[in-house]
Amino acid sequence: QVQLVQSGTEVKKPGASVRVSCRASGYTFSDYAISWVRQAPGQGLEWMGWISGDTGKTDFVQKLQGRVSVATDTSTGTAYMELRNLRSDDTAVYYCARGSIVASFGAFDIWGQGTMVTVSS
Amino acid sequence: QSVLTQPPSASGTPGQRVTISCSGSSSNIGSNTVNWYQHLPGTAPKLLIYNNNQRPSGFPDRFSGYKSGTSASLAISGLQSEDEADYYCSAWDDSLNGWVFGGGTKLTVL
Numbered sequence: 397q398v399q400l401v402q403s404g405t406e407v408k409k410p411g412a413s414v415r416v417s418c419r420a421s422g423y424t425f426s427d428y429a430i431s432w433v434r435q436a437p438g439q440g441l442e443w444m445g446w447i448s449g450d451t452g453k454t455d456f457v458q459k460l461q462g463r464v465s466v467a468t469d470t471s472t473g474t475a476y477m478e479l480r481n482l483r484s485d486d487t488a489v490y491y492c493a494r495g496s497i498v499a500s501f502g503a504f505d506i507w508g509q510g511t512m513v514t515v516s517s
Numbered sequence: 518q519s520v521l522t523q524p525p526s527a528s529g530t531p532g533q534r535v536t537i538s539c540s541g542s543s544s545n546i547g548s549n550t551v552n553w554y555q556h557l558p559g560t561a562p563k564l565l566i567y568n569n570n571q572r573p574s575g576f577p578d579r580f581s582g583y584k585s586g587t588s589a590s591l592a593i594s595g596l597q598s599e600d601e602a603d604y605y606c607s608a609w610d611d612s613l614n615g616w617v618f619g620g621g622t623k624l625t626v627l
Contacts, residue, residue, distance in 0.1 A: 431616065433562075440519060441554070441562065441605050443616040457615055491561060500609040503552040505573065507561035 398422035400430075400492050400508035407514045413480040416511045418492030425473035426450040429495045431504060432466065432477045434488040442488075446499055447475060455499065482515045489513075520545060521606050523619035530627045534594040537622045539606030541587050545617055549609040551589040553582055556603040556621070565604070566591060593624070601626045 403417040418430060431446040445456030447466040456464050460479075468475045475492055489510040496502030522540040529535040541547065553566035555576075564573050566582035569589065581592045589608075593600055606619040 440621040441556075441607075441618045443607075443618065445615070455614065457613075493562075500549065500611075503564050503567035503607075504554070504562075505564045505567070507563070509561050 398494075398506055400494060400506055402490075402492060402508040402511045405512045405514075407516065408482050409517055410482055410484060410515055412482050412515075413478060414482060414513050415476055415478045416490050416492075416513070418475045418477070418508050420473040420475070420494070423494075425468070425470055427497060429497050429499060430466075430468070430475040431493045431495045432464075433491045433493055433504070435491070436485065436488040439488075444477070444490075446495065448497060448499075449475075450497060479513075482513075484515050487513065487515045519620040520610060520613070520617035521608065521619035523604075523606060523622045525620065526623045526625065528625040528627055529593075529596045531596055531598065533596045534592060535596060535624065536593075537591045537604055537606075537624070539589045539591070539619050541589070541608060541617075543587060544612040545587075545608040545610040546584065546589055547587040548611055551582065551584050552607045553591050554605045554607065556605060558603075562605070596626055598626045600624060 401419045426449045429448045432444040447454045492508040493504035494506040550568045554562040555565045556562040569584040570582040579595045603621045605621045610617045
């Protein structure tokens with residue numbers, strides 16, 4: 397069964413960092429990329445960036461550059477997203493999603509269950 | 518402000534046909550394929566339509582996608598209560614060098 401399983405709910409204070417994991421199973425991890433998508437309360441979906449499962453190449457939306465990093469552990473088929481210097485408007489459900497190894501192609505066909513990150517003092 | 522523009526809401530009665538529009542530009546829909554996602558609150562989004570008009574296994578042919586120029590649309594025929602969800606269009610944007618989504622359309626089955 398192809399699936400992505402994410403880590404659990406996080407509550408952080410402003411200025412802190414959060415790391416969310418996304419463990420893949422049921423497919424060859426290096427054949428695909430992992431994108432990160434978030435949804436703030438009452439808002440729509442926002443693509444944050446992606447990492448290639450084979451080369452480790454990454455790219456992020458401009459507004460998050462400098463605060464976000466993603467990495468993979470190919471031995472366990474796990475992707476990690478770290479967001480630093482958290483602000484209240486980072487409060488959102490964070491999803492990982494499987495995509496094409498070519499970032500601009502394909503679609504997000506498998507999604508993780510989501511990780512709620514709450515930033516509050 | 519989303520890069521792709523969708524109506525915030527749509528509605529229909531059981532059995533009706535509804536369409537949801539998605540408007541973009543030459544850098545996204547105009548030059549790349551469109552995907553649609555179905556999102557029920559509290560669950561993970563699901564891929565509904567990919568490559569403009571292809572359906573993954575698991576979704577019936579009541580769902581169909583269209584693209585023309587810089588716009589796309591999702592049609593749902595034979596509306597059912599379980600179709601009540603949020604629907605998002607998405608495409609790669611060559612100018613932003615990233616994926617963009619519409620703001621989402623909340624479909625209500627009356």
